[in-house]
Amino acid sequence: xxxxxxxxxxxxxETTAVNNLSTTINDGELVSLLGPSGCGKSTxxxxxxxxYKPTSGQIYFGNQDVTKWDAEKRGIGMVFQNYxxxxxxxxxxxxxxxxxxxxxxxxxxxxxxxxxxxLVQIGHLLDxxxxxxxxxxxxxxxxxxxxxxxxxxxxxxxxxxxxDARLRLEMREEIRRIQQEVGITAVFVxxxxxxxLSISDRVMLMKDGIIQQDSMPQWMYKHPENEFVxxxxxxPPINLLTIVKKANGYQIGNSDQxxxxxxxxxxxxxxLDVIHIGVRPEDFFVTTNGNQTFTGKxxxxxxxxxxxxxxxxxxxxxxxxxxxxxxxxxxGDTCRLGVSDTNIHYFNVESGQRLHPVERSxxxxxxxxxxxHA
Amino acid sequence: xxxxxxxxxxxxxxLSLGAILMLLPxxxxxxxxxxxxxxxxxxxxxxxxxEWQWENYSxxxxxxxxxxxxxxxxxxxxxxxxxxxxxxxxxxYAFSRIHFYGKGIVFAVLLGTMMVPGEVLLIPNFVTxxxxxxxxxxxxLIVPWVASIFSIFLLRxxxxxxxxxxxxxxxxxxxxxxxxxxxxxxxxAKPALITIGLLKVIGSWNAFLWPLIVxxxxxxxxxxxxxxxxxxxxxxxxxxxxxASSMVILPMLILFFIMQKYIISGVARTGIKG
Ligand SMILES: Nc1ncnc2c1ncn2[C@@H]1O[C@H](COP(=O)(O)OP(=O)(O)O)[C@@H](O)[C@H]1O
Ligand SMILES: [Mg+2]
Numbered sequence: 050x051x052x053x054x055x056x057x058x059x060x061x062x063e064t065t066a067v068n069n070l071s072t073t074i075n076d077g078e079l080v081s082l083l084g085p086s087g088c089g090k091s092t093x094x095x096x097x098x099x100x101y102k103p104t105s106g107q108i109y110f111g112n113q114d115v116t117k118w119d120a121e122k123r124g125i126g127m128v129f130q131n132y133x134x135x136x137x138x139x140x141x142x143x144x145x146x147x148x149x150x151x152x153x154x155x156x157x158x159x160x161x162x163x164x165x166x167x168l169v170q171i172g173h174l175l176d177x178x179x180x181x182x183x184x185x186x187x188x189x190x191x192x193x194x195x196x197x198x199x200x201x202x203x204x205x206x207x208x209x210x211x212x213d214a215r216l217r218l219e220m221r222e223e224i225r226r227i228q229q230e231v232g233i234t235a236v237f238v239x240x241x242x243x244x245x246l247s248i249s250d251r252v253m254l255m256k257d258g259i260i261q262q263d264s265m266p267q268w269m270y271k272h273p274e275n276e277f278v279x280x281x282x283x284x285p286p287i288n289l290l291t292i293v294k295k296a297n298g299y300q301i302g303n304s305d306q307x308x309x310x311x312x313x314x315x316x317x318x319x320x321l322d323v324i325h326i327g328v329r330p331e332d333f334f335v336t337t338n339g340n341q342t343f344t345g346k347x348x349x350x351x352x353x354x355x356x357x358x359x360x361x362x363x364x365x366x367x368x369x370x371x372x373x374x375x376x377x378x379x380x381g382d383t384c385r386l387g388v389s390d391t392n393i394h395y396f397n398v399e400s401g402q403r404l405h406p407v408e409r410s411x412x413x414x415x416x417x418x419x420x421x422h423a
Numbered sequence: 424x425x426x427x428x429x430x431x432x433x434x435x436x437x438l439s440l441g442a443i444l445m446l447l448p449x450x451x452x453x454x455x456x457x458x459x460x461x462x463x464x465x466x467x468x469x470x471x472x473x474e475w476q477w478e479n480y481s482x483x484x485x486x487x488x489x490x491x492x493x494x495x496x497x498x499x500x501x502x503x504x505x506x507x508x509x510x511x512x513x514x515x516y517a518f519s520r521i522h523f524y525g526k527g528i529v530f531a532v533l534l535g536t537m538m539v540p541g542e543v544l545l546i547p548n549f550v551t552x553x554x555x556x557x558x559x560x561x562x563x564l565i566v567p568w569v570a571s572i573f574s575i576f577l578l579r580x581x582x583x584x585x586x587x588x589x590x591x592x593x594x595x596x597x598x599x600x601x602x603x604x605x606x607x608x609x610x611x612a613k614p615a616l617i618t619i620g621l622l623k624v625i626g627s628w629n630a631f632l633w634p635l636i637v638x639x640x641x642x643x644x645x646x647x648x649x650x651x652x653x654x655x656x657x658x659x660x661x662x663x664x665x666x667a668s669s670m671v672i673l674p675m676l677i678l679f680f681i682m683q684k685y686i687i688s689g690v691a692r693t694g695i696k697g
Binding site: 095098100119120121125126127129130131133134135136137146147150151194195198 | 586588589591592593594595596597598599602606607610611613
């Protein structure tokens, strides 16, 4: 089912938990709501479920305005962070519960519950009580219970945060598999960027109740709309540097280096004296043939897994870079790092909004396109 | 290790002494119920009757219509227990889960009434009952006892411990408030409800003062009140009184043995002593 949120706002006494949120979630899509704790993800989910009613704005399921409908009527399945299984009921009875409320005949309910239990691979645990299950198993029961009544939408609120790291990885793939097998529209809340980027068709990144960016995961990672998005995604985090306009180009921090990006110009209106640039640690490469963008002194080296993480100082600016361990680098060495200019992100210092340099903007792309077509 | 065993031994010794002390009156009751009347008051006390007078029991049963008393006691106990459980469940749910205007104040007032000793309420309640024309009826024996603030308070605390997500999950699964209460909260609160029910059954079965005041006729008497039949102008027939008392206590004893586990955990939960 297609879902449309139209200028949805939810105010508690003083806090505005969700602020003027509009978006459309397509049928069969898995959308992640991502953001730091307290940014309004759960509240958005509660609004979708009907457990909360918005202060203003509309919610449409298909073409139907369901804003005023109660949770019982909306035909949704929901999985909670602590699973919220009924402790006094067996696994089978837990899964059958929504059907019992719909007055589905017992025999049919039992069959459907068992079918669903098989889908989430807990068919052998039907007689257990929730207290006798591991976290991952409880999770599966919760998903089965949410799906058994064939809901229009599946809502999941941080369903993986109570699991240990390995299980988390396994379960997120499971959730994706089940969601695609059933073909259900799903909204997945998480504060874990890796989780969001890995399983969703689309990510909505929120902060203070406002959507910061709403796009495909890879696009969001490669083209952050503002500094917050840039710094929220990625681990180790993106390097954010200040560059200052001088007569002959932009200078990096208080160093004597100019930013060595050939043919770098900003549109007139963005031609500011001070701007921020962002470069992801993995977008650097070590170079010796003069095409470096940054030159500095290595102050720290550590090996994490298959990568080497170096910290390099340029004036009062420190940057982190993930580099190929083949290079024989030592603390104290002078190091030259290059970056492909498409991997440099420019931000307005005040608003944090992304700036679009002319050379790489649409004009440029269009020209190349036209040449190819000609 | 020896020290530990010693202190453990001391504890058990003390507990055993306490248990014997508690059991003495009970044993005395049974023993008296089997004595001949001349042995009842004998000095020094006789613990084991020289001849066991089993017929005391059948004689006691003939003194008054105990069959009728028994039926009355059963009816009053069952109905007031069911009544109290129902009102407690509904009120506790309302006070723990439903938002309504003045909830805090209403609850504070209810709790306040717990500070009024029951004896003070005896007369106003009697007046109310007689104005209603209920004197000497089941209504008088039952209706004033179908709500207990203490039980509501106890169950409300229990309901609070049920996570909010569970009611959200139930809503999403299609439950109304009432269905959630019935299918989820009540089964979850079973231990608390059993505690409340047991305390009520025991209290109701043993109730003496109120039934004495609001009943006049033999027809409406309950067992504890009926025991007064053994007090005559000629004195108290202790051996018969004890025989009847033993029979009155028997159902509670059986209940206690069946429900021992719940009673003990219930007492631990409510902090009630003795
Ligand atoms: N029931 C509530 N009453 C008052 N404030 C709330 C309530 N629920 C959430 N909030 C506030 O709304 C904001 C967003 O909360 P929430 O949606 O739970 O964030 P998230 O799930 O992203 O961590 C927070 O500031 C929180 O304190
Ligand atoms: Mg949350």
